[in-house]
Amino acid sequence: QKEVEQDPGPLSVPEGAIVSLNCTYSNSAFQYFMWYRQYSRKGPELLMYTYSSGNKEDGRFTAQVDKSSKYISLFIRDSQPSDSATYLCAMSAGGSEKLVFGKGTKLTVNP
Amino acid sequence: DAGVIQSPRHEVTEMGQEVTLRCKPISGHDYLFWYRQTMMRGLELLIYFNNNVPIDDSGMPEDRFSAKMPNASFSTLKIQPSEPRDSAVYFCASRGGQALGPQHFGDGTRLSIL
Numbered sequence: 001q002k003e004v005e006q007d008p009g010p011l012s013v014p015e016g017a018i019v020s021l022n023c024t025y026s027n028s029a030f031q032y033f034m035w036y037r038q039y040s041r042k043g044p045e046l047l048m049y050t051y052s053s054g055n056k057e058d059g060r061f062t063a064q065v066d067k068s069s070k071y072i073s074l075f076i077r078d079s080q081p082s083d084s085a086t087y088l089c090a091m092s093a094g095g096s097e098k099l100v101f102g103k104g105t106k107l108t109v110n111p
Numbered sequence: 112d113a114g115v116i117q118s119p120r121h122e123v124t125e126m127g128q129e130v131t132l133r134c135k136p137i138s139g140h141d142y143l144f145w146y147r148q149t150m151m152r153g154l155e156l157l158i159y160f161n162n163n164v165p166i167d168d169s170g171m172p173e174d175r176f177s178a179k180m181p182n183a184s185f186s187t188l189k190i191q192p193s194e195p196r197d198s199a200v201y202f203c204a205s206r207g208g209q210a211l212g213p214q215h216f217g218d219g220t221r222l223s224i225l
Contacts, residue, residue, distance in 0.1 A: 034213075043115070043202050043216030044154070088154065097142065098167065099214065103153035 003027050006089055006102025015111050019076040023089035023102045026070065030091040030100075033065050035074045038086045038104065047087075048074065079109045113137070115217035117203050123223045129191040132220045135184055136205030144204040144214060145178055145188050154202070160186065193224045 006023045013019055021035075032051055036044035048063040050056045050072075056063045062075040072091075076083055086104040116135040124130055136143050144159040158168040163180045171178070175194070180186040190197055200221050204214040 041218070041221075043204070043218045045216065046213040049213065097144075097159055097161075098156055100156075101154040 003100050004089065004091060004102045007105055008103055010106040010108060012108045012110060013079055015079060015081060015109055017079050017109070019079050019083070019107060019109075021074040021076075021087050021089075021105050021107070023072050023091075024070055025072070025091060025100075027091075027093065027100075028067075028070070029093040031094045032092045033063070033072050034090040034099070035061075035063055036088040036090055036101075038088060040085075044088055079107075081109050081111050084108045115203055115205055115215055117201075117217035117220050119220060120218065121221045121223075123225065124193060125225050126195055127192045128224075129189065130193045130197075130222060130224075132188040132201050132203075132222070134186045134188070134203030134217060136186070136203070137207075137215055138184065139207060140205035140215075141208040142206045142214075143180060143186050144206075145186070146202040146204065146216075148200045148202060148219070149198075157188070195224045198222055198224050 004025045035048040037047045038044040048061055050063050050065050053065045053067045060077045064073040086106045088104040089102040090099045092099050118133045142161050145157040146154050147157055148154045157170040158178045159166055160180045176190055178188045200219045202216050202219045204216045206212045206214045
């Protein structure tokens with residue numbers, strides 16, 4: 001079993017839709033959870049960062065972590081064409097610099 | 112502010128040749144990371160440095176791969192000899208020394224080995 005599993009999609013939604021992106025993981029030592037956004041032919045950029053369980057909101061983006069289920073989610077409200085990108089989840093254990101990434105979900109928001 | 116700068120952006124070379132990828136981290140950042148991204152395996156950490164010292168190279172696939180950081184503003188990833196299966200996008204990232212700081216990625220080097 002891979003440490004981090006992420007549905008690669010692709011996911012195509014109309015503008016204004018609510019988007020839900022998810023990852024599951026197997027390593028119970030993971031404590032830090034991140035979502036990166038990667039535009040075509042660009043490097044990943046950090047979008048959201050959460051520690052342990054709970055929710056975090058930043059504008060149209062909400063990150064959720066459920067450690068009991070080993071499941072994390074990213075919600076995008078009122079999606080825009082500019083949100084079209086690949087979204088990568090990433091996580092690390094406490095005290096570790098090593099990020100383990102999901103393979104990414106490609107999202108297209110159609111105007 | 113200049114971000115992480117990688118060169119070249121694209122490299123096409125023949126199998127068996129030596130390949131050198133270069134990275135200039137963000138000024139003042141203490142950590143530098145090298146990643147490889149492929150469709151099959153996603154984004155994988157190869158090696159990372161702290162204050163120019165290699166800390167963990169467990170992700171380096173084989174002895175054909177080597178990385179150096181001679182000073183705080185420059186790092187190289189070398190593949191010798193290169194093989195077609197090394198074809199991938201290689202990213203460099205850096206982060207500052209503050210706890211839990213984000214990693215900032217360059218735009219990568221797209222490497223094709225023929």
